[in-house]
Amino acid sequence: MEAIPPLARWFHFMAGIMWVGLLYYFNFVxxxxxxxxxxxxxxxxINRHVTPRALAWFRWASVATWLTGxxxxxxxxxxxxxxxxxxxxxxxxxxxxxxxLINVWALLWPAQKIALGLVEASEAQRIAARRRAFxxxxxxxxxxxxxxxFMGAAGHASAYF
Amino acid sequence: xKNPLDSLPxxxxxxxxxxxxLYLVVRYAIGS
Numbered sequence: 001m002e003a004i005p006p007l008a009r010w011f012h013f014m015a016g017i018m019w020v021g022l023l024y025y026f027n028f029v030x031x032x033x034x035x036x037x038x039x040x041x042x043x044x045x046i047n048r049h050v051t052p053r054a055l056a057w058f059r060w061a062s063v064a065t066w067l068t069g070x071x072x073x074x075x076x077x078x079x080x081x082x083x084x085x086x087x088x089x090x091x092x093x094x095x096x097x098x099x100x101l102i103n104v105w106a107l108l109w110p111a112q113k114i115a116l117g118l119v120e121a122s123e124a125q126r127i128a129a130r131r132r133a134f135x136x137x138x139x140x141x142x143x144x145x146x147x148x149x150f151m152g153a154a155g156h157a158s159a160y161f
Numbered sequence: 162x163k164n165p166l167d168s169l170p171x172x173x174x175x176x177x178x179x180x181x182x183l184y185l186v187v188r189y190a191i192g193s
Binding site: 028092 | 176
């Protein structure tokens with residue numbers, strides 16, 4: 001049982017790097033690359049071979065990150081989410097991580113399925129879904145900054161607060 | 162008004178500003 005927190009921390013870091021790393025890849029690289037690729041008619045290859053793979057790793061890394069984070073919180077899970085004294089920094093990080101996870105599965109993925117043509121939709125619905133996915137992804141990018149700050153600061157509270 | 166999320170630099174600034182705001186709330190208002 002003593003091995004669970006160190007292992008959970010290790011897997012939490014790895015899954016979190018994959019999740020946020022892919023979020024940054026989409027926002028800093030992929031969107032701009034698709035725009036350029038659309039100009040020379042090479043976007044179809046990216047959308048067929050790169051986007052679905054990157055999205056699958058992104059989605060499941062979000063689940064792995066949350067679950068390993070919950071395991072890491074262990075008995076402090078409720079105290080963190082209730083923002084009790086001594087747990088407020090990690091609690092804000094945990095809430096932000098949960099909001100990001102909900103955004104991924106409840107808003108982003110349904111919109112991406114429409115945008116990528118994985119479900120039946122009209123062209124107008126596809127355009128609206130692309131816009132929705134873009135905005136949710138950008139919102140998650142902005143929220144990831146305080147998320148990472150509070151995750152990092154929570155373990156070194158005396159240096160930050 | 163233009164949505165700041167349409168611009169990558171503006172999104173980054175929003176993220177940094179939100180981080181600062183939440184930090185100040187924890188540091189001075191509610192405690193860690």
